[in-house]
Amino acid sequence: xxxxxxFPLHIEPEERLYRTQDHGLAATLFTLxxxxxxxxxxxxxxSYFAFLWSEDLDCVAxxxxxxxxxxxxxxxxxxxxxxQRMAEVRASGEDLVNVS
Numbered sequence: 626x627x628x629x630x631x632f633p634l635h636i637e638p639e640e641r642l643y644r645t646q647d648h649g650l651a652a653t654l655f656t657l658x659x660x661x662x663x664x665x666x667x668x669x670x671x672s673y674f675a676f677l678w679s680e681d682l683d684c685v686a687x688x689x690x691x692x693x694x695x696x697x698x699x700x701x702x703x704x705x706x707x708x709q710r711m712a713e714v715r716a717s718g719e720d721l722v723n724v725s
Contacts, residue, residue, distance in 0.1 A: 652705035672712035
């Protein structure tokens with residue numbers, strides 16, 4: 626299992642992953658305890674957040690898009706700031722493990 630502060634530059638294609646570019650959805654999934662296993666940045670202007678796919682994750686994502694998911698707003702804001710910071714660090718090419 627990959628620690629949450631270590632993100633591979635490339636995620637193996639055979640894994641069943643759920644990828645999203647939406648920072649709000651990524652923060653929501655992260656807030657609800659779905660492990661963020663990686664961030665891919667194929668170009669400097671895009672970040673793909675990768676989570677291990679599961680039926681539960683799929684249901685939460687569907688609820689997110691229909692405005693029916695409930696999360697603690699303070700935890701969501703912290704998670705949003707964290708996933709945005711991680712995406713910026715990944716795009717800059719810095720080592721996420723050593724960033725505080």
